[in-house]
Amino acid sequence: xxxxxxxxxxxxxxxxxxxxxxxxxxxxxxxxxxxxxxxxxxxxxxxxxxxxxxxxxxxxxxxxxxxxxxxxxxxxxxxxxxxxxxxxxxxxxxxxxxxxxxxxxxxxxxxxxxxxxxxxxxxxxxxxxxxxxxxxxxxxxxxxxxxxxxxxxxxxxxxxxxxxxxxxxxxxxxxxxxxxxxxxxxxxxxxxxxxxxxxxxxxxxxxxxxxxxxxxxxxxxxxxxxxxxxxxxxxxxxxxxxxxxxxxxxxxxxxxxxxxxxxxxxxxxxxxxxxxxxxxxxxxxxxxxxxxxxxxxxxxxxxxxxxxxxxxxxxxxxxxxxxxxxxxxxxxxxxxxxxxxxxxxxxxxxxxxxxxxxxxxxxxxxxxxxxxxxxxxxxxxxxxxxxxxxxxxxxxxxxxxxxxxxxxxx
Amino acid sequence: xxxxxxxxxxxxxxxxxxxxxxxxxxxxxxxxxxxxxxxxxxxxxxxxxxxxxxxxxxxxxxxxxxxxxxxxxxxxxxxxxxxxxxxxxxxxxxxxxxxxxxxxxxxxxxxxxxxxxxxxxxxxxxxxxxxxxxxxxxxxxxxxxxxxxxx
Numbered sequence: 001x002x003x004x005x006x007x008x009x010x011x012x013x014x015x016x017x018x019x020x021x022x023x024x025x026x027x028x029x030x031x032x033x034x035x036x037x038x039x040x041x042x043x044x045x046x047x048x049x050x051x052x053x054x055x056x057x058x059x060x061x062x063x064x065x066x067x068x069x070x071x072x073x074x075x076x077x078x079x080x081x082x083x084x085x086x087x088x089x090x091x092x093x094x095x096x097x098x099x100x101x102x103x104x105x106x107x108x109x110x111x112x113x114x115x116x117x118x119x120x121x122x123x124x125x126x127x128x129x130x131x132x133x134x135x136x137x138x139x140x141x142x143x144x145x146x147x148x149x150x151x152x153x154x155x156x157x158x159x160x161x162x163x164x165x166x167x168x169x170x171x172x173x174x175x176x177x178x179x180x181x182x183x184x185x186x187x188x189x190x191x192x193x194x195x196x197x198x199x200x201x202x203x204x205x206x207x208x209x210x211x212x213x214x215x216x217x218x219x220x221x222x223x224x225x226x227x228x229x230x231x232x233x234x235x236x237x238x239x240x241x242x243x244x245x246x247x248x249x250x251x252x253x254x255x256x257x258x259x260x261x262x263x264x265x266x267x268x269x270x271x272x273x274x275x276x277x278x279x280x281x282x283x284x285x286x287x288x289x290x291x292x293x294x295x296x297x298x299x300x301x302x303x304x305x306x307x308x309x310x311x312x313x314x315x316x317x318x319x320x321x322x323x324x325x326x327x328x329x330x331x332x333x334x335x336x337x338x339x340x341x342x343x344x345x346x347x348x349x350x351x352x353x354x355x356x357x358x359x360x361x362x363x364x365x366x367x368x369x370x371x372x373x374x375x376x377x378x379x380x381x382x383x384x385x386x387x388x389x390x391x392x393x394x395x396x397x398x399x400x401x402x403x404x405x406x407x408x409x410x
Numbered sequence: 411x412x413x414x415x416x417x418x419x420x421x422x423x424x425x426x427x428x429x430x431x432x433x434x435x436x437x438x439x440x441x442x443x444x445x446x447x448x449x450x451x452x453x454x455x456x457x458x459x460x461x462x463x464x465x466x467x468x469x470x471x472x473x474x475x476x477x478x479x480x481x482x483x484x485x486x487x488x489x490x491x492x493x494x495x496x497x498x499x500x501x502x503x504x505x506x507x508x509x510x511x512x513x514x515x516x517x518x519x520x521x522x523x524x525x526x527x528x529x530x531x532x533x534x535x536x537x538x539x540x541x542x543x544x545x546x547x548x549x550x551x552x553x554x555x556x557x558x559x560x561x
Contacts, residue, residue, distance in 0.1 A: 184510075189478055192507040196530050197425045203532035204432065232530035239509065 032080070039081035042069040043088040051096060062097045063117060070121055074128035082125040090118050177246070184242045191235055198228040230362075234350075237364045241349065244371055249289040256283035256297075256329065259290070260318055263297045271305055274314065281319040284327055286396045292372045299365040300331040300392050306359055307335035307390065315389075326378070326395045334389040343382050369394065415471020415547035416442045420452040420487065421505075422479050426528070430474075433539035441547045444470065449482025453490060456497055469500045472546035477506040477513055485516055492521045499553040501546055 046069035050062035066089035074082035095102060098110040106114045202225045210218060264278055286293070301316070308314035317332040338346065338353045345351045347370040352363040370380045373394045384390035417434075421427050427445055434443060446452045452475070454460040458467055473491075477484035484504060491497045503524040504517045517525050526542060529535045 189506070189508045189510075192528070192530060193423060193426070196507070196528060196532075196535065197423075197429070199530055200429045200532045200535060201425070204429075229531060236509075243511070 035077045035081045036084055038077050039073045039085040040088065042073050043085050043092060045069065046089070047092045047096065050092075054097070062093060063120075066093060066117075066121065067124055070125050071128050074125045075132050078132075079129055082129055086118075086121045086125050089121055093117050180242070181246065184239060187235065187239060192232065195228055195232050195235070199225060199232070202228065234362055237362060238349075241364055241368055241371065244292070244295075244368060245375075249292060249375060251287055251289050253285050254288050254290045254293055255285050256293075256320070257285075259294055259297050260301070263294065263301050266298075267301055267305055270302075274305075274309075275312065276305065276308070276314040276316060279315065279317040281317075283318070283320050283329065284322055286327060287398075288376050288396060289372075292375070296369050296372050296394065299369050300394075303365060303392070304331055304333040304335065306361065307337075308333050309335070309359070311335060323395075324398075326397050328393050328395040330391050330393045332389065332391040337384040337386050337388050337390045338382075339386055340384060343384065346382050347380060366392075415552060416444060417543065417547050418452065418455060418470040418473040419443055419445045420447075420449065420473060420475045420479065420484070421445065422447050422476060426476075429532075429535065430539050433536040434543050436536060437540040437543070441471075441543060448480040449484065449487045452479075452487050453482065456491065456500075469497060469552075471550070471552045472501045472503060472542075474503050474505045474542065477504060477508055477517075485513075485520060488517065488520045488522060501550065501552055503542060503546060505542070 043066065046062070046065040050065045053059075053061040053065075070082060070085045070089055073085040091104070094104050094106060094114060098114050099107040202221060206218075206221050206225070210221075213221065260280055260283060264280070301318075304316045305314070308316065311334060315334045317330075319330055319332075321328045321330070336354065336359070342353055346353065347366045348363075349367040350363045351367070352361070366380075366382075369392075373380050373396070376396055378394055378396040380392070380394045382390060382392050419427065419430060421430065427447075431443060431445075434441065444455065446455055451460075452473070455462045455465075456469070456473075458465055475484045475487060479487070482490075484506070488502060488504070491500060491502060498521075501523045502521075503526060504513075504522050505526050505528060506513065507528050509527050514525050524542075524546075526538055529538055
């Protein structure tokens, strides 16, 4: 079929070759009567033409004619029909074209000619059949390759469209990120100014009129001032929290041991006069952003110190479970604890489970912890019981997935 | 304190102006304070044009510059000052509500001398203004060309 390829190019060529191939396969895979019938007819036609030539005294045309019939049969109809064609051709040749004519006997002088014809017919049929098999194998291989190429093209198209979708999403994310940034900027700039004025003018009023104000009015003034200042702190905390989500992380090996010891000795300043039993197990080196992980440790340890304030002897334990794929650090205290029912609320922004009079703070610490740990692809959780203390856990993935880590962006 | 520098305060919010002047007054810093309310006016003052065309041609000892200003914003004013041969040595302090990293970085890249975030707490605010006034208008020796006035 190869010779047809030159006729057309590209998809047209493919279509031509495919329809020819289909035709071939249909014939070869056709029912036996059709295939053997074809062999019969092609030999009959060759015989008829050969006899016609002989009639006009044009000798020796029968050899190529029968050959042609065998070749055509072998090519299009396969092994069985080609064998039939060989047998029929040999028989016809013997009967019609070797002396004595019109008998199956072969004269001595034509014996060589007859055997030559038979051998030639067999060899031709075999050769054509073999060629045909090889070619159909090649065609199958080519079709499979073509199908694979097409499938690959289709997949490439899918990947491209997914990529486009992803790029679109990334663009949207970029937009909403910059919107968030400008929002944070406005909050930072515009919300603080009026607050400063509330505080400033209240202070001025207090200074100018405090002698003429009664006790109640002075308390009102004080409340206004404190509330405004508190709002200032909330805004600052919220901005710091939002910056945390946008800041770049620079990761390196971090010794948790050293980090915890540093933070504990820093907290020592605030815990003078308190009886705190620190129990710190050896901690491994992890991989992360040192300053961010420091914020995590500071928040968890100062929480533990804060919520054990009412204990005569506070016990704070820091330890680590070194797992196969991650390490989990925990901070356990014997402080106020909490109801497990509300455990999932602990890590929300400005979520508090205690009254402000009991424990100070505005509820951003654990939200900060969670955000930092999530940015490290880790998890946080908490266990606790009222008046029995609490345990806070954070996990960090271990340092084997280098590629993933370096690909980490905010 | 034999000599006091003139302070140019660029601030659009009248309440901030009042609080700043009160803070400076509280500590008896009798510096001459010129208040302009937007970036354009600040440039008019520095280039002695418009309503300031009659003033003597000298630079203030320090310019206290807010970032968020009408018309020409603080960073633009800073950029113009730093690219002007005559004004580029003038001490400029950014005094703003913004604690944003990008504002801080851009200000320093443009060559600001100091960046101060206005504290919310009034005592801290007064302290900050007082210290700025004392440092830049009294202690600091400005480059020649800026005016020093007798008290």
